[in-house]
Amino acid sequence: MDRSTALDIEALKMTQEQYILAAQPNPLHQRGASVCGAQVYPAVGIYGWRKRCLYFFILLLLVTMIVNLALTIWILKVMNFTPDGMGNLRVTKEGVRLEGVSEFLLPLYVKEIESRRDSPLILQSDRNVTVNARNDQGQLTGQLTVGSEMVEAQCQRFEVRSTDGERVLFSADEEEISIGTEKLRVTGNEGVVFSHSVETSHVRAEPFQDLKLESPTRTLTLEAPRGVEVNAGVGDFTASCRKDLLLQSSEGEIFLDANTIRLGNIPLGSAVDPLEGAPAGTTYTKQTVYELCSCANGKLYLSPAEKGSTCQTTSNFCLWS
Structure with a gap:
C-alpha cells in the first residue's frame, strides 16, 4: 500500500468522525472536546425551574x-410538663399524686386512694359513684354505689368500726344485724317498729320523755x-x-312494791242464801270498806268487810263468773 492510499483512508476516518459529531443534537452528550490540545468536559447541574422547585421545598421543610x-414548646408549656410529671399529675416515690380537680372518663384501677392531710377526699359524679371489689378470677365480691336517691352496699358482711378500728359499731349480714355501741338513740316521733322479736338488756326513754311499748294488733310479751x-x-x-x-312467774313470786296499790273496776261479790244456795239479793249501798277475795281460778272480787271474812258468803260470784 502506498502513501496516497493511507492518506485517503485517514481522511475518510476524519470525515466519518466529523459526521458523527455533527449528527449529535445535544453537545452535553459528548464525552469531551479538545480546546488548544486540552480535554474539556461540559458542566453538569440543576438549572431553571428545577432549581427553583428545590429551593421552594427546602424552604417549606424549614x-x-x-x-x-413552636407547637411542641407551646404544648409543653400549656400542659406544664416537668421532670416530675404533667400538669396536676406528679409522680413520686410513694405513687401518683393529683392536685386540684381531676376528671376520669374511663375506669380507674388503683390499689389505694388517699387525700392530703389537710383536705378531704371528694368523689363526684353527675349520676352515681360505684366502687367495685373483685377477686383473682375477676368475680365481683363487693360493691358500693352512691346514687342520687340511695346508697347501696352489696357484700357478704357490712361493718362500721370505731376510729381505732378495734370495736365493731355496726355489722350486718344475711343472718343478723349487730349494733355494738353502748347506746342506741332513736329520735323519730313515731319510735321504732319491729316486725319480729327484739333482744336487749335495757330499754329506756330519754330524760323527761315517756317510754311506751305497744303492740296495736298483736300480743306484747x-x-x-x-x-x-x-x-x-x-x-x-x-x-x-x-x-x-297476764303476770306469770314459773318459779318465784310476783312482787308489787308501792306505797299505794289500786285495783279499779273490781266486781262486787253477791251474797249466797245459806238454805237455797242462791243469791239473796242483798245490796250493800252504805258499805264503804270491802274485803278483797279471790276465786279458785284467780279472779278477784270485793266482799263487805266485817269482823270476820265474808268471802265465803259472797262466793257466788265465783260460780257465774
Missing part, C-alpha cells in the same frame, strides 16, 4: 420544622330467764290491754 418546634324489771323512777307505770293482762 418552615414546617419551625412550626412543629316481755320475757327474761332471770326476771323482768319495770321501773318508773319519777312518773307512773301503766299497763293496758284489750283482753287479758
